[in-house]
Amino acid sequence: xxxxxxxxxxxxxxxxxxxxxxxxxxxxxxxxxxxxxxxxxxxxxxxxxxxxxxxxxxxxxxxxxxxxxxxxxxxxxxxxxxxxxxxxxxxxxxxxxxxxxxxxxxxxxxxxxxxxxxxxxxxxxxxxxxxxxxxxxxxxxxxxxxxxxxxxxxxxxxxxxxxxxxxxxxxxxxxxxxxxxxxxxxxxxxxxxxxxxxxxxxxxxxxxxxxxxxxxxxxxxxxxxxxxxxxxxxxxxxxxxxxxxxxxxxxxxxxxxxxxx
Ligand SMILES: Cc1cc2nc3c(=O)[nH]c(=O)nc-3n(C[C@H](O)[C@H](O)[C@H](O)COP(=O)(O)OP(=O)(O)OC[C@H]3O[C@@H](n4cnc5c(N)ncnc54)[C@H](O)[C@@H]3O)c2cc1C
Numbered sequence: 001x002x003x004x005x006x007x008x009x010x011x012x013x014x015x016x017x018x019x020x021x022x023x024x025x026x027x028x029x030x031x032x033x034x035x036x037x038x039x040x041x042x043x044x045x046x047x048x049x050x051x052x053x054x055x056x057x058x059x060x061x062x063x064x065x066x067x068x069x070x071x072x073x074x075x076x077x078x079x080x081x082x083x084x085x086x087x088x089x090x091x092x093x094x095x096x097x098x099x100x101x102x103x104x105x106x107x108x109x110x111x112x113x114x115x116x117x118x119x120x121x122x123x124x125x126x127x128x129x130x131x132x133x134x135x136x137x138x139x140x141x142x143x144x145x146x147x148x149x150x151x152x153x154x155x156x157x158x159x160x161x162x163x164x165x166x167x168x169x170x171x172x173x174x175x176x177x178x179x180x181x182x183x184x185x186x187x188x189x190x191x192x193x194x195x196x197x198x199x200x201x202x203x204x205x206x207x208x209x210x211x212x213x214x215x216x217x218x219x220x221x222x223x224x225x226x227x228x229x230x231x232x233x234x235x236x237x238x239x240x241x242x243x244x245x246x247x248x249x250x251x252x253x254x255x256x257x258x259x260x261x
Pocket of ligand 1: 059061
C-alpha cells in the first residue's frame with residue numbers, strides 16, 4: 001500500500017498573540033508542533049503499513065524549520081519525508097496550498113491512501129484535504145473515526161454532528177481523520193536515531209512543475225484582511241445569592257432597571 005500523510009506545523013500554544021498593527025500571528029519565540037489531528041493521520045498511516053505492507057511518505061509545505069515536524073513523523077515510523085519549500089509558496093491560501101500538495105502527490109507516483117487531519121488548529125478551515133482530493137479527482141471521506149480495509153475498498157466510519165455514518169469507498173482514496181481514530185505512538189529513542197538515516201527530500205516549485213500563477217499569493221484568491229483577539233470584558237459583574245426563586249426575582253428587577261424587559 002502506497003500511503004502519503006500530509007502534516008502542518010502549527011504554534012505549540014493556545015495563547016497565540018496577534019500583532020495589532022499587521023494583524024498577523026506573532027510566531028517569534030513560539031515553539032511549533034505537529035497539528036494534533038495530523039498525529040492521528042500519521043498513526044493511521046503507520047498502522048495501515050504495518051497491517052498491509054507498503055511505504056509511508058510524510059509531506060509538509062512550509063519553511064525550512066518544518067523539517068523538525070517531518071523528523072518527528074519519521075521517528076514515529078514514516079519511511080521518507082518531503083518538505084515542499086520555496087519562497088514562492090509564501091502567502092498561500094488553502095487553494096494554493098492544495099495545488100502544491102496535489103502536485104507533490106502526483107510526483108510521488110500512484111498512491112492508495114492520502115491522509116490528512118480533519119483541520120489545522122491555527123487557521124482551522126478544514127479545506128486543504130478536500131481541495132487536494134478535488135485536484136487529484138479522488139474520492140474523499142472526511143471526519144474519519146475508524147478504518148477497515150476490505151480488499152481494494154475501505155470501510156470508514158465518519159463522525160458527524162448527530163450520527164455516525166459508515167461509508168464504503170474504493171481505493172485510491174483521500175481521508176481526513178479525527179482524534180477518535182487512534183492513539184498516536186511516541187517515538188522511541190532507537191527510532192529517533194534511525195529517523196536521521198531515512199530519506200528526506202526538499203522539493204521546490206520548479207521541481208514540482210508548478211504553474212506560478214497558482215502558487216503563493218498569486219494563486220490565492222482568499223485574503224485574510226484582519227484577525228483580532230476578542231475583547232474579554234470583566235466589568236459589570238453581578239453576583240447573586242439566594243434561592244433560585246430569589247435569584248430569578250432579582251434578575252427580573254435588574255432587567256427592568258436596565259430597560260431590557
Ligand atoms: C488566522 C488565519 C486565518 C486564515 N484563514 C484562511 C481562510 O479563511 N481561507 C484560506 O483559504 N486560507 C486561510 N488562511 C491560510 C491557511 O492557513 C493556509 O492556506 C494553510 O495552508 C491551510 O489552511 P488551514 O490551516 O485552514 O488548514 P486545514 O485545511 O484546516 O488543514 C487540514 C489538514 O490539511 C493538511 N495541511 C494543511 N496545511 C498543510 C501544509 N502546509 N502542508 C501539508 N499539509 C497541510 C493537514 O493534514 C491538516 O490537518 C489563514 C491563515 C491564518 C494564519
